[in-house]
Amino acid sequence: MSNSVExxxxxxxxxITLNDLPVNSLGLDLRTRLLELFRSAVADSSVTSILITGTGRMFCAGADISEFDNGKALTSPLIPEVFNEIDACPKPVVAGVNGAALGGGLELALACDYRYAHPDAKLGLPEVNLGIIPGAGGTQRLPRVTNLKVAMDVILTGKPIKAGKAERLGIVDRIATGSDFLTGAIEYTRVQTVSKNSSDQIVDFKGNDRSHLEDMLKSLHPVREQSKLACAKALDIACTHNLEDGLKMEWALFKECHESPQSRALQHLFFAQRQATKVPGLEKTTLPRAIKSVAVIGAGLMGGGIAMNFANAGIPVKMLEVKKPALEKGLASIQSVYESAVRKEKMSHSQAEMCNSLISGTLDYQDLADVDLVIEAVFESMDVKRQVFSRLDEVCKPGCILASNTSTLDLNEIAAVTKRPQDVVGLHFFSPAHIMKLLEIVRGKETSNEALATALQVSRLIGKQPVVVGVCYGFVGNRMVAPYSREAFRMVLEGAAPEQVDQVLTEFGMAMGVISMGDMAGIDVGCAAAEANADEWKGDPSYQALQFKLKELGRLGQKTGHGVYIYQGREKINDPETITLSVELAEKHNIERREIGQDEIRKRCMYALINEGARVLEEGIANRSSDIDLIYTNGYGFPSWRGGPMQYADEIGLARVVAGLNHYRESLGEYGELWFKPAPLLERLAKEGKSFKDFQP
Structure with missing residues (x-):
């Protein structure tokens, strides 16, 4: 007999105790056993009330979403069936919320008559972040237990709340006070004499709340915000229908979301986050080194942002610069960021002061002798970085991790100047470094497993999403940006307006068009990246010709107020002179200008991105396609509701991508032959009817 429930x-x-550690998820075995034992308790005349609680740190983390794989039939008893039976029980039922109650876990608690919670418990319905809606009564019972406004906040944000707040909002009935939670929960359950069926409750809402919900229903995007729209529809149903009908309509909306591309994309990313830390060749038994103090080389925007990550995690940081004015400017900039955070109520004054106090400056490498980790964030020049690492090798203690924030350069060449290449690793932060979640961890050919494990531990300490990648030009993210940007700028020479290209990409879902991104990063930065990778495009004299011309004219983007676009403060203005330059460059490079449609812009940019991703995957620079998707959704503004470029390719079909590449390979002449040949891996998977998910190196 199963012991998943005791x-x-x-x-x-x-x-009745859920005992399927570590998270007590509502898999088939647990819910079957739960229903069996619950029915026994209902049938037992000696039982007057029922307590449902959990073991470990979780009350219940909700459904086992591996059961949601499309093509699988959900097996009875379904979660809603179990909860509906609990809700209809004639005996009082108490949820003893001993820990986190998330998703189906909170829905289970809502199906009970009362909720008795541990002070440290958290409660939430995060389904909207997985492209689905609460499908086991959450949208119908929560607004009946509390009110419409609270239910909207909890369900539409997907953010969990603490037990104390949940009590104030009416979600929790009592917070445990004694040291023995279970004893307190049993005593609380013993005195309950009245059962409360949710079908007898109505939704409490004010006119303004309902009006706000109706406005939201009109404003939400039916594709990009599909799950949020479905949640809003379900809440509206709760206001106008009885519980029985509402639950049926909620389940129909759940199934509709569950079968959507958005749901597949968001659940793909959910699993990708867990897979990313499973690094081939890195054993779980490998122990990371303790990181109690950190140094950052360079006090610019990147260095300052990196330093704040560690200070915010309570780790002291020494920031080194070679000149005092640069150091003072960097420290002042950090203080300004903390002051702004206080003004915006993102931090308390005392928190900001504490974090700022953990960052100190120095002009002397000897002051770094005792730190556990050094992160270099200097100018993207191999000569400069080699000088820095040679000096660090001299002064840093044995066992200190030496990390480079390089975004394109060969980590192995950097490590070679040290006597400890096993301790050298890449930590590629994304700007602004104290905000962006992504951290590309670059594994050099001699990087030790211990150093790699430490880098992964560091990412957890500072709240980053780590992805381990191999060494090549640009690693994964920036290497793939090159062909994506190439096509965008090339199509401007061919006849598209820059704003047209950017608009197509933002309508696709990108946070920013790649041409605007070039202006933001700096036209000179884009040119430097192209020059560093010149061997790849030596057969194409038109490669990034517009960017090189803009650099020659001193139009470096936002920082100079003039790049592809003109900038007046934060306002971006289209520049007719850019079109004039494009016409001149097209004539110089014998490029025929023509009208280019939205479909071509989208396909050329996306297919170029996907094709390079296939090469990165085949070369082993990325461990799995989902790692590429994490990089692009967390660092490059790719829409999470599409799941990343590789998931997008899987969704539309690899054969379609190959056909598109071959179309442009044939229709664009020599240029097409040079750039649009499908990657061997992509071609092979398409021929076999497989997806990137199927690829095993």
């Missing part, structure tokens, strides 16, 4: 009786109280 049963005991304390006097007249039946105690």
């Amino acid at each position: 049963y005991q009786q304390s006097g007249s109280v039946a105690v």
Whole structure:
């Protein structure tokens, strides 16, 4: 007999304990056993009330979403069936929320008559972040337990709330006070004499709340915000229908979302986050080194942002610069960021002061002798970085991790100047470094497993999403940006307006068009990246010709107020002179200008990105396609609701991508032959009817 759920009786109280560690998810075995034991308690005349609680740190983390794989039939008893039976019980039922109650876990608690919670418990319905809606009564019972406004906040944000707040909002009935949670929960359950069926409750809402919900229903995008729109529809149903009908319509909306591309994309990313830390060749038994102090080389925007990550995690940081004015400017900039955070109520004054106090400056490498980790964030020049690492090798203690924030350069060449290449690793932060979640961890050919494990541990300490990548030009993210940007700028020479290209990409879902991104990063930065990778495009004299011309004219983007676009403060203005330059460059490079449609812009940019991703995957620079998707959704503004470029390719079909590449390979002449040949891996997977998910190196 399964022990995923345990049963005991304390006097007249039946105690049903979820015991499927670590998270007590509502898989088929657990919910079957739960329903069996619950029915036993209902049938037992000696039981007057029922307590449902959990073991470990979780009350219940909700459904086992691996059961949601499309093509799988959900097996009875379904979660809603179990909860509906609990809700209809004639005996009082208490949820003893001993820890986190998330998703189906909170829905289970809502199906009970009362909720008795541990002070440290968290409660939430995060389904909207997985492209689905609460499908086991959450949208119908929560607004009945509390009110419409609270239910909207909890369900539409997907953010969990603490037990104390949940009590104030009416979601929790009592917070435990004694040291023995279970004993308190049993005693609370023992005194409950009245059952409260949700079908007898109505939704409490004010006119303004309902009006706000109706406005939201009109404003939400039916594709980009599909799950949020479905949640809003379900809440509206709760206001106008009885519970029985509302639950049926909620389940129909759940199934509709569950079968959507958006749901597949968001769940793909959910699993990708867990897979990313499973690095081939890195054993779980490998122990990371303790990181109690950190140094950052360079006090510019990147260095300052990196330093703040560690200070915010309570780790002291020494920031080194070679000149005092640069150091003072960097420290002042950090203080300004903290002051702004206080003004915006993102931090308290005391928190900001504490974090700022953990960052100190120095002009002397000897002051770094005792730190556990050094991160270099200097100018993207191999000569400069080699000088820095040679000096660090001299002064840093044995066992200190030496990390480079390089975004394109060969980490192995950097490590070679040290006597400890096993301790050298890449930590590629994304700007602004104290905000962006992504951290590309670059594994050099001699990087030790211990150093790699430490880098992964560091990412957790500072709240980053780590992805381990191999060494090549640009690693994964920036290497793939090159062909994506190439096509965007090339199509401007061919006849598209820059704003047209950017608009197509933002309508696709990108946070920013790649041409605007070039202006933001700096036209000179884009040119430097192209020059560093010149061997790849030596057969194409038109490669990034517009960017090189803009650099020659001193039009470096936002920082000079003039790049592809003109900038007046934060306002971006289209520049007719850019079109004039494009016409001149097209004539110089014998490029025929023509009208280019939205479909071509989208396909050429996306297919070029996907094709390079296939090469990165085949070369082993990325461990799996989902790692590429994490990089692009967390660092490059790719829409999470599409799941990343590789998931997008899987969704539309690799054969379609190959056909598109071959179309442009044939229709664009020599240029097409040079750039649009499908990657061997992409071609092979398409021929076999497989997806990137199927690829195993």
